[in-house]
Amino acid sequence: MSEPTTDRAESAEQRDFLQVTDLHAGYGQARVLQGLDFWVARGEVCAILGPNGAGKTTTLRALCGMVRGRGSITLNGTQLLGRSPEQAARLGVAHVPEGRGTFNELSVEENLRVGAHLRTGVGRRRRAERAAVAADLERIYGYFPKLRQRSRQAAGSLSGGEQQMLAIGRALMLRPSLLLLDEPSLGLAPLVTRELFEIVRAVNEEERTTVVVVEQNAQLALDIAHRAHVLEAGRLVLSGPAAQIREDGQVAEVYLGVSVSARKTG
Amino acid sequence: MSTIIATLGTGRARRLRAALTVLLAAAVAVGAPFYFAPFQVFQLTMVLLYAVALAGLNLLVGFGGQISLGHGAFFAAGAYTAAVMLDRYDTGHLATLPVAAAGCFLLGLGFGVPALRLRGLYLALVTLAFAVFLPPLLKRLEPVTGGSMGLTVDKLQPPAWSGLAEDQWLYLVVLAVTAVALLLARNLLRSRVGRALLAVRDNESAAEVMGVRLSLHKTLAFAWSAMFAGVAGCLYTWVIGFVSPDSFSFVLSITLLAGLVVGGLASLYGPLLGAAFVMYVPSVSQDVSEAAPGVVFGLLIITVMFVAPTGLAGLPGRVRAAVARRLPRRAPTSARTPEAESAPDGEPEPDAESGPESLAESGPGGDPESLAESAPDAEESAAASAPDVSPKSPAASDPSATDTPADLAVADAEPVGAPPRTEKE
Numbered sequence: 001m002s003e004p005t006t007d008r009a010e011s012a013e014q015r016d017f018l019q020v021t022d023l024h025a026g027y028g029q030a031r032v033l034q035g036l037d038f039w040v041a042r043g044e045v046c047a048i049l050g051p052n053g054a055g056k057t058t059t060l061r062a063l064c065g066m067v068r069g070r071g072s073i074t075l076n077g078t079q080l081l082g083r084s085p086e087q088a089a090r091l092g093v094a095h096v097p098e099g100r101g102t103f104n105e106l107s108v109e110e111n112l113r114v115g116a117h118l119r120t121g122v123g124r125r126r127r128a129e130r131a132a133v134a135a136d137l138e139r140i141y142g143y144f145p146k147l148r149q150r151s152r153q154a155a156g157s158l159s160g161g162e163q164q165m166l167a168i169g170r171a172l173m174l175r176p177s178l179l180l181l182d183e184p185s186l187g188l189a190p191l192v193t194r195e196l197f198e199i200v201r202a203v204n205e206e207e208r209t210t211v212v213v214v215e216q217n218a219q220l221a222l223d224i225a226h227r228a229h230v231l232e233a234g235r236l237v238l239s240g241p242a243a244q245i246r247e248d249g250q251v252a253e254v255y256l257g258v259s260v261s262a263r264k265t266g
Numbered sequence: 267m268s269t270i271i272a273t274l275g276t277g278r279a280r281r282l283r284a285a286l287t288v289l290l291a292a293a294v295a296v297g298a299p300f301y302f303a304p305f306q307v308f309q310l311t312m313v314l315l316y317a318v319a320l321a322g323l324n325l326l327v328g329f330g331g332q333i334s335l336g337h338g339a340f341f342a343a344g345a346y347t348a349a350v351m352l353d354r355y356d357t358g359h360l361a362t363l364p365v366a367a368a369g370c371f372l373l374g375l376g377f378g379v380p381a382l383r384l385r386g387l388y389l390a391l392v393t394l395a396f397a398v399f400l401p402p403l404l405k406r407l408e409p410v411t412g413g414s415m416g417l418t419v420d421k422l423q424p425p426a427w428s429g430l431a432e433d434q435w436l437y438l439v440v441l442a443v444t445a446v447a448l449l450l451a452r453n454l455l456r457s458r459v460g461r462a463l464l465a466v467r468d469n470e471s472a473a474e475v476m477g478v479r480l481s482l483h484k485t486l487a488f489a490w491s492a493m494f495a496g497v498a499g500c501l502y503t504w505v506i507g508f509v510s511p512d513s514f515s516f517v518l519s520i521t522l523l524a525g526l527v528v529g530g531l532a533s534l535y536g537p538l539l540g541a542a543f544v545m546y547v548p549s550v551s552q553d554v555s556e557a558a559p560g561v562v563f564g565l566l567i568i569t570v571m572f573v574a575p576t577g578l579a580g581l582p583g584r585v586r587a588a589v590a591r592r593l594p595r596r597a598p599t600s601a602r603t604p605e606a607e608s609a610p611d612g613e614p615e616p617d618a619e620s621g622p623e624s625l626a627e628s629g630p631g632g633d634p635e636s637l638a639e640s641a642p643d644a645e646e647s648a649a650a651s652a653p654d655v656s657p658k659s660p661a662a663s664d665p666s667a668t669d670t671p672a673d674l675a676v677a678d679a680e681p682v683g684a685p686p687r688t689e690k691e
Contacts, residue, residue: 065475
C-alpha cells in the first residue's frame with residue numbers, strides 16, 4: 001500500500017502536516033501572495049476564502065507546484081516549493097484544477113485510470129497495484145454512482161456537475177494525502193454543488209484525506225470545513241476554526257461579502 | 267438490474283459482431299492477392315505500407331496532439347536503413363526491419379526534444395525543415411547512399427515452398443506487418459502510456475498534476491510515431507527495391523499528413539482510409555485531367571474535408587447522426603406520455619436524456635445561451651420530464667442512448683466549460 005495510508009493511521013492529530021511559511025508567489029511581475037503563514041492539520045478540511053483576486057487560486061497552485069514561489073511549503077516535513085506538479089503528485093498532492101480539467105475525449109473510466117497513472121510497478125508489485133486500482137475504482141464509483149453509469153462515456157459529454165465529480169474522483173485515484181479543490185462550485189447549480197460538498201465531506205470523514213478547498217461560496221465551504229483562512233490582497237486577514245469564522249458575522253460580511261447571520265436564522 | 271443484463275448482452279453481441287467483422291476483413295485481405303491483377307496487388311501493398319506510416323503519424327498528431335511535417339524523413343530513414351543494410355552488408359531482408367524500427371525510434375526520440383519547447387506552427391516548421399534538408403543530405407553522402415542515383419537492392423523474394431508470385435508474397439508479408447503494427451498502435455493507446463498521451467493532448471496541466479511526466483510522454487509519442495514511419499519505409503524498400511533522395515522529397519511528408527487528415531485523425535482505421543486516398547487519388551486524378559492532376563487532387567481534398575470534416579473515418583458516424591436528426595422528430599412527443607415519464611430507462615431519444623441535465627446545470631447561475639443551443643426538442647422533453655431535474659434523476663442512468671452521436675452533440679452544447687464568474691487573480 002502507498003505510504004500516505006499508513007501515515008494517516010499513525011497520528012490523526014498531527015498539526016504540522018502541511019506547513020506554509022512566508023509564502024510569496026505570483027505570475028511574472030504580478031506578486032500575488034505577499035507572505036502567507038498557515039498550517040493544515042492532518043485529516044481536516046481547510047477552506048481558503050476571500051474576494052476575487054485575493055490569491056486563493058494562486059495559493060493552491062503554489063501548493064501543487066503549478067506556480068513557483070518563495071518561502072516554504074512542507075508536507076510531512078518535505079519541501080514542496082520548487083517541485084514540478086508531477087513531483088508534487090508523487091508526494092501525494094492531488095489538485096483538482098479550477099474548471100475541472102477533465103480529459104474530455106477519454107471515457108470516464110479512462111479519466112479515473114489516468115488518476116492512477118503513478119500507481120504502477122514491476123512484477124508482483126504491478127499485479128498488487130492493479131488489484132488496488134480496481135478496488136479504488138469501485139470505491140470511487142461508490143461515492144459517485146453517476147460515474148459508474150457513465151463509465152464508458154466520453155468525459156466531454158458529461159454535465160458540468162458530473163465532470164466536477166469526475167475530476168474529484170480522478171484526484172482520489174492518486175490516493176492523495178492532500179486533496180486540493182479549486183472552486184468546485186464554479187458554474188454549477190446550487191443543488192449540484194451541495195451534493196458535491198456532501199461527497200467531499202464523506203470522503204474526508206471516511207478516508208481521512210486532508211482537503212484544502214478554495215471557494216467563493218463561503219457558506220458552503222464553511223459548512224464542511226474544520227478550519228478556514230480568509231485572504232485579502234495576498235495576505236491572511238483571518239484564520240481560525242470554521243465555526244468561529246462563521247460566528248464572526250461582521251468579519252464575514254466585510255471580507256466574504258456574504259450575510260452569514262441571515263443564513264444562521266434561515 | 268435489467269439494464270445491467272441488457273448492456274452485458276449488447277456488449278457481447280457487439281463483441282461478436284466486431285469479431286465477425288475482423289474475420290471477414292482478414293479473409294478478404296488475405297484472399298485479395300489471388301483475385302486481383304499483379305499491378306493492383308502492388309497498389310494494395312502500397313496502401314498497406316502507407317497505412318503503417320499513417321498509423322504512426324496518427325499516434326503523434328491524432329492522439330498526441332502534436333504535429334509533424336517531417337514524417338517523410340523518418341520514412342526515408344527507414345527505407346535507407348534497409349537499403350544500405352541490403353546493399354552494403356547483405357544482411358537479408360528480415361534483419362532490416364528491427365534495425366529500421368529501432369533506428370527511427372531513436373531518431374524520433376531525438377526529434378522529440380524540440381517538440382518539448384515548440385508547439386503548433388513552430389513545431390511544424392522545425393519538422394518541415396528536417397524533411398527539406400534530408401534529401402540533399404542523402405545526395406551528399408554518396409559513398410553510403412549512392413547519391414542522387416539512389417540504391418537498387420533486391421526485392422523480397424517469395425520462398426520456393428510457397429509457390430506464390432512475387433507481388434502476392436510481398437503483399438502478404440506487408441499485410442502481416444501492417445496488421446501487427448495497427449494492433450500494436452491500438453494496444454499502445456489502451457495502455458497506461460497511451461492514456462497518458464491522450465491525457466496530455468486533452469489537458470496538459472491537468473495531466474501533469476496527475477503525475478504524468480509531460481516531457482517523457484511527448485518525446486515518446488515522437489519516438490513511437492517515427493518508429494512506425496521507419497517500419498513503413500523499410501517495407502517500401504522491400505517492395506520497390508529502389509530508393510533515391512527524390513522519392514522522399516518534403517512533398518511526401520505533406521502528403522502523409524494530408525492523407526491522415528483526410529482518413530480521419532485519432533481514428534483507428536482512419537490510417538487505412540487515408541492510405542488508400544494517398545495511393546489511389548493521384549492516379550485517379552491523372553485519369554481525370556492529364557494536364558493538372560494536382561488540381562484534381564487538391565479539389566478532392568477540399569471536397570472530402572468539406573463533406574467530412576472529421577475525415578473519411580468519421581463519415582459514417584456523421585451520416586448516422588444526420589439521419590437520426592431528421593428521422594425521429596416524433597420521439598419528443600412520446601416523452602410526454604406518462605409511461606415514458608415514469609420509465610425513462612427505455613427512452614431511445616437521446617435529447618430526452620441529456621435535456622434535464624442541461625437544464626439542471628444551467629440553473630440560476632448558468633449560461634442562458636446553452637439552452638438556446640441545445641436543440642428545441644431538448645427543451646421540450648426536459649419540460650416533459652420535469653420531475654427528473656433532481657440530481658438523482660433516473661434519466662441520467664440511461665445507458666442505451668450513450669452511444670448515439672446526437673447525444674454527444676447535445677451534451678456539447680451544455681455550459682461545460684462555463685465562463686468563470688469573474689476574472690481570477
